[in-house]
Structures are given as structure tokens and as C-alpha cells.
Amino acid sequence: MAETDDMDLTLEDQTLGSWSILSVAGELDMHTSPALQERLEALSVGDSPRVAVDLSAVPFMDSSSLGMLVANLKRLQERGGELALVGVTGSPQKVLSITGIDRVIPAYGAASELPQD
Amino acid sequence: MAETDDMDLTLEDQTLGSWSILSVAGELDMHTSPALQERLEALSVGDSPRVAVDLSAVPFMDSSSLGMLVANLKRLQERGGELALVGVTGSPQKVLSITGIDRVIPAYGAASELPQD
Amino acid sequence: MSLAEATSGERLSLEIPPDPAHIVTARSFASGVARSLGLDDETADLLRLALSEVCSEAIEQRRGGRIVVDVSADTPLARVTVVATGVRRDQTGNHSIEATFRRSLIEALAPGATFDEQQERLTVSFTLSAA
Amino acid sequence: MSLAEATSGERLSLEIPPDPAHIVTARSFASGVARSLGLDDETADLLRLALSEVCSEAIEQRRGGRIVVDVSADTPLARVTVVATGVRRDQTGNHSIEATFRRSLIEALAPGATFDEQQERLTVSFTLSAA
Ligand SMILES: Nc1ncnc2c1ncn2[C@@H]1O[C@H](COP(=O)(O)OP(=O)(O)O)[C@@H](O)[C@H]1O
Ligand SMILES: Nc1ncnc2c1ncn2[C@@H]1O[C@H](COP(=O)(O)OP(=O)(O)O)[C@@H](O)[C@H]1O
Numbered sequence: 001m002a003e004t005d006d007m008d009l010t011l012e013d014q015t016l017g018s019w020s021i022l023s024v025a026g027e028l029d030m031h032t033s034p035a036l037q038e039r040l041e042a043l044s045v046g047d048s049p050r051v052a053v054d055l056s057a058v059p060f061m062d063s064s065s066l067g068m069l070v071a072n073l074k075r076l077q078e079r080g081g082e083l084a085l086v087g088v089t090g091s092p093q094k095v096l097s098i099t100g101i102d103r104v105i106p107a108y109g110a111a112s113e114l115p116q117d
Numbered sequence: 118m119a120e121t122d123d124m125d126l127t128l129e130d131q132t133l134g135s136w137s138i139l140s141v142a143g144e145l146d147m148h149t150s151p152a153l154q155e156r157l158e159a160l161s162v163g164d165s166p167r168v169a170v171d172l173s174a175v176p177f178m179d180s181s182s183l184g185m186l187v188a189n190l191k192r193l194q195e196r197g198g199e200l201a202l203v204g205v206t207g208s209p210q211k212v213l214s215i216t217g218i219d220r221v222i223p224a225y226g227a228a229s230e231l232p233q234d
Numbered sequence: 235m236s237l238a239e240a241t242s243g244e245r246l247s248l249e250i251p252p253d254p255a256h257i258v259t260a261r262s263f264a265s266g267v268a269r270s271l272g273l274d275d276e277t278a279d280l281l282r283l284a285l286s287e288v289c290s291e292a293i294e295q296r297r298g299g300r301i302v303v304d305v306s307a308d309t310p311l312a313r314v315t316v317v318a319t320g321v322r323r324d325q326t327g328n329h330s331i332e333a334t335f336r337r338s339l340i341e342a343l344a345p346g347a348t349f350d351e352q353q354e355r356l357t358v359s360f361t362l363s364a365a
Numbered sequence: 366m367s368l369a370e371a372t373s374g375e376r377l378s379l380e381i382p383p384d385p386a387h388i389v390t391a392r393s394f395a396s397g398v399a400r401s402l403g404l405d406d407e408t409a410d411l412l413r414l415a416l417s418e419v420c421s422e423a424i425e426q427r428r429g430g431r432i433v434v435d436v437s438a439d440t441p442l443a444r445v446t447v448v449a450t451g452v453r454r455d456q457t458g459n460h461s462i463e464a465t466f467r468r469s470l471i472e473a474l475a476p477g478a479t480f481d482e483q484q485e486r487l488t489v490s491f492t493l494s495a496a
Contacts, residue, residue: 008400027258027261029254029258029261029286030254030257030290030293030294031254031257031258060261060282060283060286062283062286062287062290062339063287063290063332063335063336063339064290064332066331066332067330067331067332067335070331071331091279091283094279094283095283095339098338098339098342098343099335099338099339101335125269125389144389144392146385146388146389146417146421147385147388147421147424147425148385148386148388148389177392177413177414177417179414179418179421180418180421180463180467180470181421181463183462183463183466184461184462184463184466187462188462208414211410211414212414212470215469215470215473215474216466216469216470244382244384245380245382246379246380246381246382246387246390247378247379247380247381248377248378248379248380248394249376249377249378249379249380250377250378251375251376251377255401256377256397256401258397258400258401259377259394259397259398259400260397261397262394262396262397262398262400263379263390263393263394263397265396266387266389266390266391266392266393266394267390267393269389269393270384270386270387270389270390
């Protein structure tokens with residue numbers, strides 16, 4: 001399990017079956033989203049990588065991370081992989097639904113619900 | 118039990134033995150402390166009134182309520198009563214200790230520790 | 235003080251350098267304004283998000299200069315104006331994918347928001363109503 | 366951005382009407398500034414309290430006008446200046462008990478704070494160091 005903490009955002013990843021789960025804690029904006037992008041890229045390696053981003057500890061999210069999420073979805077799919085979101089409520093849910101990204105990136109209530117086939 | 122809620126500050130009082138306990142929830146500053154003063158006055162009636170102010174749900178307190186607390190201490194003592202504080206930690210503790218008011222108004226960890234003699 | 239008591243036209247302002255690190259201050263400012271104007275939680279969230287988006291837009295497009303946020307008590311709740319000065323970064327008019335999402339969010343949050351873009355000055359205005 | 370990266374002299378400003386209802390906005394502003402300058406929690410608490418006190422002092426003494434709070438990244442952490450304009454309320458120089466507590470708090474929180482009082486203008490300045 002790796003951990004990054006730049007005071008504003010904490011990023012932790014762990015493996016659950018075929019998925020790498022990246023848990024984000026803190027506010028996601030133009031200042032903090034580059035740290036998320038960096039970690040997402042580092043996890044999107046190997047064959048058919050499956051990466052899930054857990055947003056349950058994100059009290060605020062604006063549009064700054066949306067382009068990056070969509071770009072990572074595309075990049076993962078090109079490698080035969082998948083991107084999913086977990087624990088989407090509150091502020092992230094609002095932003096994802098207004099922009100329609102919730103129809104593009106699959107979301108699960110909890111990491112335990114991720115498909116393991 | 119009476120309740121006041123002006124959106125910024127919530128005030129609730131209840132009786133515990135010989136004490137009236139006024140529980141404050143919210144930030145105490147120049148804007149909100151007049152509401153506390155009003156409720157303190159309303160409780161400082163009758164013979165030898167004992168009034169305790171519970172500050173355990175006050176995340177921020179500045180000097181605006183100090184003069185009022187000292188004035189109420191004096192007023193209660195003149196009537197043979199008492200003023201006490203309960204649950205003083207964090208921001209209230211800091212302000213009370215810097216100004217030395219913690220040496221003037223007795224403080225108890227919890228309402229159950231108030232002397233009932 | 236509830237909004238009803240707020241003097242119409244009463245103005246609160248914030249000025250920050252155009253740096254992503256300071257967008258958090260725009261959101262905290264929004265939290266304070268929401269409390270002093272007595273906005274409900276949902277409208278406060280809306281104001282925080284709208285200011286975060288508008289400041290990001292200003293920072294992405296400009297270099298140097300300042301960002302000034304003005305909130306005035308007004309009907310129905312408040313009038314918000316953000317003025318960013320500084321040299322325009324992108325002269326071609328190309329918008330990043332972030333900018334596209336940002337515009338659609340701002341338009342959803344603050345219908346009728348106006349964008350006045352000039353060489354050294356971007357002015358975004360919108361009226362805040364209950365979320 | 367940590368303080369180490371903050372450009373020295375980088376300035377954040379807040380302007381509020383001299384009304385007790387808006388002191389909460391000065392504290393929220395302080396929270397945001399603390400996060401964008403990377404202040405530790407204790408120093409952030411100190412800045413919130415100091416700004417709450419200085420704004421209260423300005424509001425108690427004056428009528429009308431404006432309160433402007435400026436925070437600049439500086440050694441060791443930041444330079445804070447609060448300028449309140451408006452007509453002086455108390456011409457006699459009598460201080461309320463609140464004002465006495467306030468002054469002793471400000472002096473404890475920000476040793477070396479300066480108060481420059483003039484008819485229509487109060488300027489309070491202090492240097493912020495780690496709590
Ligand atoms: N009055 C306060 N006393 C103690 N801590 C506070 C106070 N106000 C804010 N904080 C702390 O500062 C942090 C950031 O403040 P806040 O103004 O809420 O920023 P934002 O609006 O961007 O979330 C909060 O998470 C909280 O823990
Ligand atoms: N980013 C946020 N998302 C949701 N709620 C928030 C956010 N920031 C602040 N709040 C809420 O707004 C309230 C006041 O904000 P804050 O800026 O912390 O004021 P203060 O610094 O005076 O405590 C907080 O208690 C918190 O619940």
C-alpha cells in the first residue's frame with residue numbers, strides 16, 4: 001500500500017482481487033487534482049489494468065479532475081483495462097451528474113461491489 | 118428545557134440538581150454572544166441561582182463573551198448564586214487562560230462534577 | 235443576521251493571486267459569506283462550487299494579474315462578480331476539455347451567468363438564488 | 366503549495382462591511398489563507414482568533430466605512446494588516462471591558478502588534494509566526 005500526502009490531499013492505494021483501488025481523501029480542485037493524475041497514471045500499467053477511484057472521503061470536487069478522469073478511462077480501455085468510481089456521493093456526485101460523466105464512468109457503492117470476473 | 122436557535126448559535130437549558138445548565142453549540146463571537154447574554158440573564162433569577170455554561174460544543178470563542186461572563190459572575194454572586202463553566206477545551210480554554218478568566222470562574226470537566234451541596 | 239436583515243447592496247470582497255493554491259481561499263470565503271448572509275447549506279455548496287469553477291477558469295486563461303470576487307446582498311439572494319485581470323494565455327480561442335466541463339457546470343449552477351472576455355480582463359457575473 | 370513555495374509578498378485580501386455578522390467571513394478567510402499558505406492547525410487557529418479580535422475591535426470603535434484585511438506571505442510566515450475606515454464612535458478614549466480583554470488577547474497572540482488610530486482610520490499590523 002502506497003501513500004501520498006501533500007497536506008491537502010491524501011492518496012492511498014490497495015489491491016482488491018483484480019482491482020487497484022485508489023482512495024482519495026481531501027478536496028479535489030485545480031490545485032490538488034494533478035497529484036491524483038500522477039497516481040492514476042502509475043496504477044494504469046501492465047495488462048488489462050482495472051483501477052477504481054474511491055471518492056467517499058472527498059467533501060468537495062469541482063470540474064478540474066473531470067478531464068483527467070475521462071482521459072484515464074480512455075487510456076485504460078485502450079489497454080483492455082477498466083476505470084470505475086466508488087463511493088460517489090455529495091459534491092462529486094453533483095459534478096459528475098451535471099456534466100454527464102456519471103453515464104460514462106461506471107460507479108459502485110462500495111469497493112466490495114466491483115465486478116471480479 | 119428551552120431552546121434557542123438563531124442559525125448561528127444553539128442554546129439549550131436543563132436542570133441538574135441545584136444547577137441550571139446552559140449548553141451552547143456554535144461559534145461565540147461579537148455577533149452571537151448577545152444571544153448567550155440574553156439567556157444567561159433569563160436563568161439568573163430567583164434565590165441563589167446556580168448557572169453553569171457548557172462550552173463543550175463551542176469550536177470557536179473570542180473575547181466578545183468574556184466581559185459578559187464576568188458581569189454575570191458578579192451579578193449571580195450578588196444574589197448569593199454561582200456561575201460555573203463546563204467542558205472547557207480547545208478555543209474557549211485558550212481564550213479563558215490567556216485572559217486569566219479561568220482563575221475567576223470555576224470550571225468542571227462535566228456537568229456531573231458540579232458541586233450539589 | 236439573516237438575509238432578511240442584510241442591507242441590500244452590502245458587499246463582501248476577496249482578492250487573491252491567480253494561483254491554483256488560492257482557490258481554496260475562494261471556497262472558504264464562500265463559506266463565510268454563506269454564513270453571514272444566512273444561506274442554506276445547499277446554496278452555500280452551490281456558491282463554493284461556482285466560485286471554485288470561475289476562479290479556475292480565470293487562472294487557466296490568464297497569467298499574472300489578480301482575481302477579485304465581489305458578493306453583494308441582492309434579490310433574490312446575492313449578486314456575484316468575479317473580475318480577473320492579467321495577460322491572456324490562450325490567444326487562439328481553443329478550449330481545453332476542462333474548460334468545456336467548467337462552462338457547462340457554471341451554466342448549470344448559475345443560469346444566466348455572463349462572461350465578458352477582453353484582452354486583459356475577464357468579468358464573470360451571476361445572480362445567486364436558492365439551490 | 367507549501368509556504369516554502371509561496372512567493373514572498375503574495376497577497377490575499379478581504380473586504381467586509383463593519384458588521385458583527387461578517388466577522389465569521391474574516392475567520393473563514395483565515396481558514397482558507399491558512400490552507401493555501403500551508404500553516405499548521407495551531408497557527409491557523411491563532412490567525413482565526415487574531416482576525417476575529419481585530420475585526421471586533423474595529424467594529425466596536427467605528428461606524429460606517431469598511432474593513433480591509435491583507436495577508437502577505439512574509440518571513441517567518443506572513444504579515445497581516447487590518448485597516449478599518451469609518452467615523453470613530455468613542456471620542457472619550459474610554460475602553461469597554463471587552464476592549465481590554467481584546468487588547469490583551471491580541472498582544473498575547475501577536476506580540477509586537479501595532480495599533481495606529483486616527484480619526485477615520487484604524488490600522489492594526491502584526492507578523493504571524495508559528496503558534
Ligand atoms: N473556527 C474554527 N475552529 C477550528 N477549526 C476550524 C475552524 N474553522 C475551520 N476550521 C478548520 O479549518 C479547515 C478548513 O476550513 P474551511 O474554512 O472550512 O475551508 P473550506 O471551506 O475550504 O472547507 C476545516 O476543515 C476545519 O477543520
Ligand atoms: N468544501 C465544503 N463542502 C461542504 N461543506 C463545507 C465545505 N467547507 C465548509 N463547509 C461547511 O461550512 C461551514 C463553515 O465553513 P468554514 O469555512 O469552516 O467557516 P469557519 O472557518 O468560520 O468555521 C463548516 O462548518 C462546514 O460544515
